[in-house]
Amino acid sequence: xxxxxxxxxxxxxxxxxxxxxxxxxKGIINTATxxxxxxxxVAHGTLFLHFPNKDSLVIELLDVELAxxxxxxxxxxxxxxxxxxxxxxxxxxxxxxxxxxxxxARELPDYKAELRRKILFRESLLREHFYRVIEKxxxxxxxxxxxITSALTFLFGTINYYLSLKTSFVQEGSVIEKxxxxxxxxxxxxxxxx
Amino acid sequence: xxxxxxxxxxxxxxxxxxxxxxxxxKGIINTATxxxxxxxxVAHGTLFLHFPNKDSLVIELLDVELAxxxxxxxxxxxxxxxxxxxxxxxxxxxxxxxxxxxxxARELPDYKAELRRKILFRESLLREHFYRVIEKxxxxxxxxxxxITSALTFLFGTINYYLSLKTSFVQEGSVIEKxxxxxxxxxxxxxxxx
DNA sequence: CAACTCGGTGAGTGTGTACTCAGTAAAGGG
DNA sequence: CCCTTTACTGAGTACACACTCACCGAGTTG
Numbered sequence: 001x002x003x004x005x006x007x008x009x010x011x012x013x014x015x016x017x018x019x020x021x022x023x024x025x026k027g028i029i030n031t032a033t034x035x036x037x038x039x040x041x042v043a044h045g046t047l048f049l050h051f052p053n054k055d056s057l058v059i060e061l062l063d064v065e066l067a068x069x070x071x072x073x074x075x076x077x078x079x080x081x082x083x084x085x086x087x088x089x090x091x092x093x094x095x096x097x098x099x100x101x102x103x104x105a106r107e108l109p110d111y112k113a114e115l116r117r118k119i120l121f122r123e124s125l126l127r128e129h130f131y132r133v134i135e136k137x138x139x140x141x142x143x144x145x146x147x148i149t150s151a152l153t154f155l156f157g158t159i160n161y162y163l164s165l166k167t168s169f170v171q172e173g174s175v176i177e178k179x180x181x182x183x184x185x186x187x188x189x190x191x192x193x194x
Numbered sequence: 195x196x197x198x199x200x201x202x203x204x205x206x207x208x209x210x211x212x213x214x215x216x217x218x219x220k221g222i223i224n225t226a227t228x229x230x231x232x233x234x235x236v237a238h239g240t241l242f243l244h245f246p247n248k249d250s251l252v253i254e255l256l257d258v259e260l261a262x263x264x265x266x267x268x269x270x271x272x273x274x275x276x277x278x279x280x281x282x283x284x285x286x287x288x289x290x291x292x293x294x295x296x297x298x299a300r301e302l303p304d305y306k307a308e309l310r311r312k313i314l315f316r317e318s319l320l321r322e323h324f325y326r327v328i329e330k331x332x333x334x335x336x337x338x339x340x341x342i343t344s345a346l347t348f349l350f351g352t353i354n355y356y357l358s359l360k361t362s363f364v365q366e367g368s369v370i371e372k373x374x375x376x377x378x379x380x381x382x383x384x385x386x387x388x
Numbered sequence: 389c390a391a392c393t394c395g396g397t398g399a400g401t402g403t404g405t406a407c408t409c410a411g412t413a414a415a416g417g418g
Numbered sequence: 419c420c421c422t423t424t425a426c427t428g429a430g431t432a433c434a435c436a437c438t439c440a441c442c443g444a445g446t447t448g
Binding site: 029147149150157158160161182186 | 223348350351354356376380
């Protein structure tokens with residue numbers, strides 16, 4: 001890579017990093033492209049050399065984050081079959097991206113179809129993984145013969161619900177962190193045989 | 195009331211009705227004040243004679259709807275103590291306003307603080323009512339000695355979750371209707387002693 | 389019925405924002 | 419060393435939207 005290409009890629013990454021940061025703080029709709037450019041330390045116009053429009057920027061950012069997240073989940077599920085450990089780690093992952101994905105999820109309906117599809121894909125992926133883990137555990141008599149769908153609905157529903165509270169509890173700290181113990185307790189109660 | 199006052203009130207109500215209709219269809223942020231005026235059959239400027247700004251219109255509409263909803267819930271809970279009936283009726287109520295409140299809830303984070311507070315108030319009200327019903331039931335040995343908080347988290351979390359799916363399942367029909375049986379089943383399992 | 393009140397009108401204004409484009413300077417190539 | 423290519427710049431454009439205001443005419447009042 002020559003000097004120009006290096007510079008170009010550097011700028012590209014600066015913009016994405018800045019966008020992620022501001023989106024977490026203010027949400028996507030509330031962030032003007034000019035602000036992203038300013039935060040990235042480039043001219044407003046530069047942004048549109050790297051992305052044809054704001055949506056493309058959001059989608060590329062989402063793709064990158066989704067890939068990271070998906071890899072972490074796969075790794076996690078391959079490495080352990082203990083439901084409590086998986087849950088804990090999973091909640092840690094959610095927590096790390098809490099601001100970004102939850103703000104995205106909340107803006108979803110106002111936003112474009114492709115974003116919606118991506119978020120939904122991510123969720124179906126997670127459900128699928130969990131489903132397999134639990135199913136295998138049941139076969140091996142590790143877990144109780146629960147209604148898997150109910151258990152997963154509880155898990156995802158609860159997380160969704162807590163995240164939706166986020167803007168209300170504006171205090172410092174992670175929403176997931178706060179509710180982690182009760183989520184784990186309930187999932188354990190649901191899954192482990194009495 | 196003289197002719198002028200009647201006319202004024204009529205216009206006021208026309209605007210609110212039109213606003214509700216369009217908000218359900220397109221969400222609040224995506225609806226321009228000019229469109230509301232057009233749908234109401236009044237001039238754009240007329241809207242601002244009746245409401246100082248768009249937010250006030252939203253808040254008045256929300257107040258009206260909240261009052262209706264709250265009354266229905268109170269009545270429902272006074273009239274019956276059978277949890278399954280209460281749940282069914284409650285889900286019917288949610289369903290009737292599904293479009294309006296769920297679109298509101300989804301836009302919340304982008305929107306103004308007072309709206310957030312009102313939605314939150316509504317939820318705390320509902321939780322409170324349910325809490326009382328279940329608590330009373332437990333005292334009278336009607337329901338299992340469940341962890342009330344978990345049960346309610348499941349209920350509200352799940353409903354929230356299903357509503358968040360709404361824009362994805364754009365097909366006709368109510369989201370709540372679709373998931374009602376599984377919500378009721380799980381709540382019954384949680385609440386009724388084995 | 390003349391004078392006045394007041395709800396309604398809609399073209400106009402100000403603002404915020406996504407996106408453009410003519411110009412600039414540094415890098416690359418012959 | 420000069421010419422071309424290219425990433426970048428930032429003032430400018432187009433547009434959408436909330437909100438205004440000078441004017442109108444029907445309703446009310448004495």
